[in-house]
Amino acid sequence: MQKFDLIEPTSLDEALGILGKEDTRVIGGGTALIVLVKNGLLRPRYLVSLRKLPELGTSKPRGTGMSFGACTHLRDIERSNKVRERLPLVSAAVEHIGNVRVRSAATVGGTICEADYQSDFAVALLALGGRVRxxxxxxxxxxxxxxxxxxxxxxxxxxxxxxTELEIDAAPQGASSAYLKCVTGPVTDRPCVAVAAVVGLDAAGACVHSRLVVGGVDGFSSRPLRVTAAEQLAIGAKITSQTIAAMSEIACRQADPASDLKASAQYKKEMTKVFCRRALEQALGGNRGG
Ligand SMILES: Cc1cc2nc3c(=O)[nH]c(=O)nc-3n(C[C@H](O)[C@H](O)[C@H](O)COP(=O)(O)OP(=O)(O)OC[C@H]3O[C@@H](n4cnc5c(N)ncnc54)[C@H](O)[C@@H]3O)c2cc1C
Structure with a gap:
């Protein structure tokens, strides 16, 4: 493995000054970065760790959602009751990431900046919305x-x-959500296909909020697919089994996955349909119009 210097600045300004140097990368937990360095795919001269910046390690409620410092570990998110209360979709997605060792090391900043096309976290984020500081x-x-x-x-x-920080919005009050992941290997694997569904109904049972996001099905893009045509189909209607089938069919049609070692493109398209149906059913629980 190529040698590098690990630098641990004690202020953000110092970190930014170092980041201006050539061949310099930020390191969070290193769970993705060090694999690339070991395999010679990245050859940084300096790695800048942010862990001596306490302001980047804190998370707190923000509006109805939460904000997380870039150095917050995924394991802390997983174990937080506050996150489970405010952002149950995020808790559910984080629990699916790798194993306890990975989640104990991996940081929020590293997880979003890795921008892999098979990311559990990104799918939940797109379904809720928020901002990166x-x-x-x-x-x-x-x-x-x-x-x-x-x-x-x-x-x-x-x-x-x-x-420095990730702000995640909560789903509207009363909305419920589900996160489901399809894996073709060990359960610690990255998702082959992942689905986040968020649904809100009014007192009469009509849908007033709908989000359907599918990960791993837009080529090798880091950007999960938001299926807005399916979301719009649900708005204003009672969501029946037929509505769910139609929404899942739209997601399947829009999915354009790449074949890879996990599965063929065709299999991923089929799983998009299956997992969208299951996620919508789970999010709705008993609240369906028949
Ligand atoms: C065994 C194993 C199993 C896994 N399983 C899953 C899985 O099931 N689902 C899943 O979604 N993922 C999975 N992963 C991927 C894992 O989620 C990522 O490796 C991890 O989230 C990256 O976070 P990190 O803090 O370690 O990032 P690092 O490796 O430190 O950094 C990743 C990238 O982000 C950059 N970076 C880091 N912090 C910042 C910052 N604050 N600002 C700007 N750039 C920054 C780095 O320069 C680098 O380019 C798995 C990984 C392993 C090793």
Whole structure:
């Protein structure tokens, strides 16, 4: 493995100054980055760790949702009752990531910046919405989750910028959600297909809020597929078995996955239909119109 220097700045300004140097990368938990370095796919000279910046390690309620410092570990999210109460979809998705060792090391910043096309976290994020707080030498900016994932292993971060915080919005009050993951290997694997469904009904049982997001089915893009045509079909209607079947069919038609070692593209399309149906049924629980 190529040698690198690990630098642990004690202020954000110091970190940003170092990040300006050539061949420098931020390191979170290192669970993704070190594999790339070991395999010679990345050859950084300096790795900048943010773990001595206490302000990046805190999470707190924000509005009805939560904000997480970039160094928050996934294991802390998984174990937090506050997150389970406010963002049950995020808790459910995080529990599916790898194993306890991975979740204990992996950070929020690293998880979103890795931008792998098979990510549990990104699917839940797209279904809820929120903002990524970013700092660079030019100052701070907020990027909406919708705009953060821009392509295969690519985010909207500019050179020299790092993520300091992630703000996640809660689903509207009364809405319920489900997160389901299809794996073709060990349960600790990344998802072959992953689905997040969020549904809110009014007192008469008509749908007033609907989100359907599928991960791993948009080529190798880091951006999960938001199935807006299916969401719109549900709005204003009572959601019946026929509505669920039609929504799942739309998701299947829109899915354009790549074949990889996990499964063929055709299998992923079929699983998109199956897992959308199951996720919508689970989110609705007993609240269906027949
Ligand atoms: C055995 C194993 C099983 C796994 N299973 C799953 C799974 O089931 N589901 C799933 O979704 N994922 C899975 N993963 C992937 C895992 O979720 C990621 O490796 C992890 O979330 C990355 O977080 P990290 O903090 O370790 O990132 P790092 O490896 O430290 O960094 C990843 C990338 O983000 C950049 N980065 C880190 N922090 C910042 C920051 N604050 N600002 C800007 N850039 C930053 C780094 O430079 C690097 O490019 C698995 C990984 C392993 C090793």
């Amino acid at each position: 970013v700092r660079g030498l030019q100052g701070e900016r907020l990027i909406s989750i919708d705009e953060f994932y821009v392509g295969p292993y690519t985010t909207a971060l500019d050179t020299g910028e790092l993520v």
